[in-house]
Amino acid sequence: MSKYAVLEKRIGYxxxxxxxxxxxxxxxxxxxxxxxxxxxxxxxxxxxxxxxGLVVAEMLNNAFPGSDEGELSxxxxxxxxxxxxAEVADDWNLGHxxxxxxxEIQAGGARKAAILADVCESVIGAVFLDGGYSxxxxxxxxxxxxxxxxxxxxxxxxxxxxxxxxxxxxLPAPRYVEISRAGPAHAPLFVIGVxxxxxxxxxxxxxxxxxxEQAVARQFLQREGLVLV
Numbered sequence: 001m002s003k004y005a006v007l008e009k010r011i012g013y014x015x016x017x018x019x020x021x022x023x024x025x026x027x028x029x030x031x032x033x034x035x036x037x038x039x040x041x042x043x044x045x046x047x048x049x050x051x052x053g054l055v056v057a058e059m060l061n062n063a064f065p066g067s068d069e070g071e072l073s074x075x076x077x078x079x080x081x082x083x084x085x086a087e088v089a090d091d092w093n094l095g096h097x098x099x100x101x102x103x104e105i106q107a108g109g110a111r112k113a114a115i116l117a118d119v120c121e122s123v124i125g126a127v128f129l130d131g132g133y134s135x136x137x138x139x140x141x142x143x144x145x146x147x148x149x150x151x152x153x154x155x156x157x158x159x160x161x162x163x164x165x166x167x168x169x170x171l172p173a174p175r176y177v178e179i180s181r182a183g184p185a186h187a188p189l190f191v192i193g194v195x196x197x198x199x200x201x202x203x204x205x206x207x208x209x210x211x212x213e214q215a216v217a218r219q220f221l222q223r224e225g226l227v228l229v
């Protein structure tokens with residue numbers, strides 16, 4: 001039985017070349033100083049990043065035939081971002097298998113989101129080299145389908161969504177007005193109002209104009225029963 005049997009079950013793929021998964025799980029800190037960096041996961045991460053992007057783009061193209069390029073791009077960016085890859089790495093429990101140097105172990109490298117995201121991509125790259133595109137597509141589809149169907153983060157910021165909503169109805173762009181500003185310079189509190197032609201205005205507060213504008217735009221969308229995606 002492979003020493004990676006548990007991991008292979010989690011990702012849904014069994015490696016023929018165990019050396020590939022060894023490399024995919026090897027952080028550069030684990031290698032001796034004279035060893036080549038090519039023996040770490042970095043090259044596989046580079047490859048896996050491209051494979052992931054292609055598979056997810058294909059998934060989105062098939063799942064959302066009525067969506068335009070802009071929406072597909074937003075969905076793609078959210079799904080392949082480092083945070084999403086780190087979440088998948090957690091699902092696969094990759095932190096348990098990553099080979100790290102002593103210093104990186106002490107620094108908690110197995111729990112660092114950046115390292116987890118990189119190793120997630122390197123594993124995908126290893127699957128691609130070991131089993132081809134169809135194998136990589138199966139692994140990615142299994143891990144990313146639910147995330148694609150149910151986004152865990154808004155795909156657009158609230159101001160952008162509100163502006164697009166208004167434009168789609170032939171309305172002027174929403175207008176944001178500073179109602180008040182209070183508090184000291186190092187900790188101000190802004191109250192911002194939003195006005196959309198034909199609709200009652202709203203106000204929201206935040207520690208900066210940007211935060212307050214986003215807050216009031218989100219409240220407007222929620223009041224009108226709109227889902228921010």
